[in-house]
Amino acid sequence: MTDRRYQERAFDDVMSTVEFRVAERPHITVDTEICRSCTTKACVHACPADLFVPTSEGGILFNYEQCFECGTCYQICNNEGAISWSYPDGGHGVVFRKG
Numbered sequence: 016m017t018d019r020r021y022q023e024r025a026f027d028d029v030m031s032t033v034e035f036r037v038a039e040r041p042h043i044t045v046d047t048e049i050c051r052s053c054t055t056k057a058c059v060h061a062c063p064a065d066l067f068v069p070t071s072e073g074g075i076l077f078n079y080e081q082c083f084e085c086g087t088c089y090q091i092c093n094n095e096g097a098i099s100w101s102y103p104d105g106g107h108g109v110v111f112r113k114g
């Protein structure tokens with residue numbers, strides 16, 4: 016059985032090692048019109064940074080500013096065109112300072 020407390024500590028440890036240099040241009044954009052008809056909302060559970068938030072109207076709110084750039088949302092989304100991905104501009108995005 017997985018020790019949830021261990022997982023939470025490990026996540027906090029990871030978060031303490033990173034810094035986000037937020038770029039003006041979002042490196043991920045989400046077409047919320049496509050999301051409205053999505054039945055799985057897989058991104059909500061898959062994103063390790065909890066950046067996809069379902070709305071009570073069936074839509075999705077997304078904030079790119081604390082994105083780890085792991086690519087999981089792009090891989091798991093089954094609706095073509097819902098997520099547009101590019102890397103942040105040079106010197107921006109997630110920076111791992113140690114570990």
Ligand code: SF4
Pocket residue numbers: 045049050051053054055056057058059067075091092093094097098
């Ligand atoms: S990003 Fe993809 S998986 Fe997430 S709600 Fe939109 S269509 Fe669904």
Ligand code: SF4
Pocket residue numbers: 043061062063064065066081082083084085086087088089
């Ligand atoms: S790339 Fe990773 S951290 Fe960034 S929004 Fe997608 S799943 Fe979340």
